[in-house]
Amino acid sequence: MKTNQYIAWLAGTTLLAAAGPAQAQSAGSWMVRAGATQISPQVSSGDLTAPSFTGTKVDVLSDTQLSGGITYMVTNHWAVDVPLALPFKHDTVGAGAIAGVGKIAEVKALPITVFAQYRFFEADAKVRPYVGLGLTYAKFFKERGTAALTGLTGGTPANPTLLSAQSRFGITPQIGVNIALNERWFLDLAYYKTFVKTRNTLSTGQHIDVKLNPNTLTFGVGYRF
Amino acid sequence: MGFQRKAWLISLAAAWVLSGCGGGGADTEPLAPVKTIKVVGDSLADSGTFGLKFTVQGAAPTGAGSTPIWPERIASSYGTTLCPRYVFTGSAFNNAAGCTNYAIGGGRINNFTAPSSPVSITKQLTDAGAEGFAAGDLLLVDGGGNDAADLVGAYLSASRDGGASYSAFLKTLLPAATVDAALAGGATGMAQVAGAYMVALADKFHGSIESNALNKGAMRVAVLNMPGIDKTPRLQQLLGGISATAGAAASAQVQGLVKAWVEAFNAQLSKRFAGNEKVVVVDFYTSLNDQVAQPAQFGLTNAKSTACPITGMGTDGLPTYTFATCTAAALSAAVPPAGATGGADWWKTYAFSDGFHPTPYGHQLLSQLVSRSLAQAGWL
Numbered sequence: 001m002k003t004n005q006y007i008a009w010l011a012g013t014t015l016l017a018a019a020g021p022a023q024a025q026s027a028g029s030w031m032v033r034a035g036a037t038q039i040s041p042q043v044s045s046g047d048l049t050a051p052s053f054t055g056t057k058v059d060v061l062s063d064t065q066l067s068g069g070i071t072y073m074v075t076n077h078w079a080v081d082v083p084l085a086l087p088f089k090h091d092t093v094g095a096g097a098i099a100g101v102g103k104i105a106e107v108k109a110l111p112i113t114v115f116a117q118y119r120f121f122e123a124d125a126k127v128r129p130y131v132g133l134g135l136t137y138a139k140f141f142k143e144r145g146t147a148a149l150t151g152l153t154g155g156t157p158a159n160p161t162l163l164s165a166q167s168r169f170g171i172t173p174q175i176g177v178n179i180a181l182n183e184r185w186f187l188d189l190a191y192y193k194t195f196v197k198t199r200n201t202l203s204t205g206q207h208i209d210v211k212l213n214p215n216t217l218t219f220g221v222g223y224r225f
Numbered sequence: 226m227g228f229q230r231k232a233w234l235i236s237l238a239a240a241w242v243l244s245g246c247g248g249g250g251a252d253t254e255p256l257a258p259v260k261t262i263k264v265v266g267d268s269l270a271d272s273g274t275f276g277l278k279f280t281v282q283g284a285a286p287t288g289a290g291s292t293p294i295w296p297e298r299i300a301s302s303y304g305t306t307l308c309p310r311y312v313f314t315g316s317a318f319n320n321a322a323g324c325t326n327y328a329i330g331g332g333r334i335n336n337f338t339a340p341s342s343p344v345s346i347t348k349q350l351t352d353a354g355a356e357g358f359a360a361g362d363l364l365l366v367d368g369g370g371n372d373a374a375d376l377v378g379a380y381l382s383a384s385r386d387g388g389a390s391y392s393a394f395l396k397t398l399l400p401a402a403t404v405d406a407a408l409a410g411g412a413t414g415m416a417q418v419a420g421a422y423m424v425a426l427a428d429k430f431h432g433s434i435e436s437n438a439l440n441k442g443a444m445r446v447a448v449l450n451m452p453g454i455d456k457t458p459r460l461q462q463l464l465g466g467i468s469a470t471a472g473a474a475a476s477a478q479v480q481g482l483v484k485a486w487v488e489a490f491n492a493q494l495s496k497r498f499a500g501n502e503k504v505v506v507v508d509f510y511t512s513l514n515d516q517v518a519q520p521a522q523f524g525l526t527n528a529k530s531t532a533c534p535i536t537g538m539g540t541d542g543l544p545t546y547t548f549a550t551c552t553a554a555a556l557s558a559a560v561p562p563a564g565a566t567g568g569a570d571w572w573k574t575y576a577f578s579d580g581f582h583p584t585p586y587g588h589q590l591l592s593q594l595v596s597r598s599l600a601q602a603g604w605l
Contacts, residue, residue: 003281051524051590051596054515094600101600102256143249147302150251151596154589156301160251 025178025224026123029073033222034186037067037085039111039214045095046209048202057096058104058200058210063088067218071189078124081115081132083218087141092200093147104149105163108142111194111216113172125180132174138196138212140165145202153204162203170196178222188220250588254516255303257372257445257604260361262300262307263325265349265448267332268582270296270367270590272309274318279582281532281572282552292553292585296326296365298592302605303363309324310352318343327353333371334430337397347433348502354437363604364443365595366434367509370581372426376419377468377483378462378541381467383415391415398425416482420489427493439503445604447595449509450491455483456517458531459580462543509591509597516576526566528576532556532584546579553585569590 025031040062048056067085074080088109094101117132143163155161176190194214201207231576264270268279272294273287284290287309293301300307309326318329327349336345343349346368358364378430379394388408399422407418430448438446454460460483468476491510498504519530533551535544556570565571578584599605 037453050522054522145251147253147255148600151605155595157253160253
């Protein structure tokens with residue numbers, strides 16, 4: 001889609017918001033949205049198993065990507081919501097005994113979540129806060145180690161240390177708010193936290209268990225069909 | 226607009242599905258543009274000056290197929306290799322131009338018996354500095370282990386010759402008046418002046434690295450600090466001898482002194498290089514102590530005994546070993562010592578090859594330690 005047109009939509013809908021009639025998110029409505037999402041892992045790292053420096057830990061940095069989502073109103077209050085996003089790319093850096101070594105790996109992550117949401121107030125309310133509970137499958141892929149990881153684990157460029165991150169299920173509670181801009185258009189803001197662990201395994205045999213428990217902040221501009 | 230919106234959503238969904246494809250891998254390019262590794266030091270870093278390496282020998286004693294020692298492992302991280310700069314002919318050291326590993330077995334910071342021989346690490350630094358350093362050079366430095374052993378030997382000899390050789394040894398670095406005054410102070414003075422010697426030794430080491438490397442353009446220098454030689458099998462054998470003749474308390478006292486002396490050197494070395502962004506001091510001291518204290522954490526099954534068999538007895542009454550015949554094949558073919566695990570690979574999880582030197586795996590652990598420091602400096 002053309003960016004300038006998209007901006008025009010945004011500007012137009014924002015102007016209309018004050019005057020426009022309220023939406024009607026009633027049973028059977030479909031809604032789509034597009035925006036951005038930031039995932040900030042709140043890492044609690046175990047220790048890398050032996051052989052390793054005593055207390056070798058990791059941290060995982062945050063990433064922001066274009067995102068969107070689809071919502072279906074089952075009743076006037078209950079909704080099923082599926083966020084969509086481009087894959088996130090998280091840098092893994094050393095912590096604990098290897099603090100300061102910088103990036104040791106990057107991992108792509110695609111959290112696939114299905115939320116059950118309860119939306120407060122009437123279907124045509126201008127502002128509808130909601131709470132949700134989701135089941136998340138955190139899919140990790142395209143793991144890449146760095147030269148630092150290889151050096152730290154005794155590998156060589158000819159035999160570099162590889163990394164694999166286990167994809168896992170987690171539970172995701174959510175709070176959010178849906179603000180009608182006019183009859184069809186709305187803003188959606190949400191915060192959620194996913195309780196998910198993963199195990200990273202190195203080609204040199206060691207593994208490390210990491211609680212990721214990311215905070216997710218997302219916003220989108222949406223359209224109700 | 227409806228069409229465009231749909232197209233946007235479809236492409237988003239497509240990207241989401243496609244992103245599941247593809248594999249991972251590894252980026253093997255280090256962060257710093259290091260092109261050449263230069264090395265000065267002692268037997269721990271010697272790539273084959275004497276035609277072998279000071280560890281268990283691989284399929285070949287040097288070159289291709291030989292056991293990779295820690296500086297060679299670091300070199301491979303940067304996609305390069307090392308060869309010995311000095312080649313011992315039996316009577317002299319020939320200069321192998323183009324090779325950048327200056328380290329020689331027996332290397333000392335204070336090589337007072339032959340200060341102009343390349344066995345002197347300061348001489349190695351002078352030779353390397355004479356060629357200058359390029360921006361893409363990484364200098365690896367190790368040294369001090371043999372100096373510490375010299376100090377312990379001189380200190381222990383005092384009971385045999387009334388302190389004459391100890392005094393002469395100390396005066397190679399310290400002012401004569403300082404040494405005489407300290408030795409007049411009895412046992413306490415004797416022990417304390419060794420600490421002063423170690424501080425002076427660290428100053429000498431620092432001064433040589435500064436004038437020959439940093440002042441000659443070196444941008445990246447990694448210096449290993451002094452290992453706790455009291456943890457090596459050789460010093461443990463020595464302390465065991467003291468324990469047998471003079472009692473456990475005397476042995477523990479000597480071990481405490483050695484530890485304090487090594488720590489005095491390391492504290493001074495860290496102090497002199499503190500805040501210098503071109504130099505990282507690698508904490509070999511703590512690492513070796515950790516390996517001996519918690520072998521399993523480092524994948525070691527034995528951090529006390531030697532993997533190589535004893536082949537003789539030295540004039541000091543301590544066992545000697547022969548690296549030329551201590552090959553991987555010979556150790557794997559040998560009957561494993563009682564309690565060893567791993568079958569033919571039993572020796573691969575030992576920390577020490579002979580009384581003073583690491584096994585190939587010990588070298589790997591040391592390379593991992595150096596890699597950590599290099600990564601922390603942003604160079605790997």
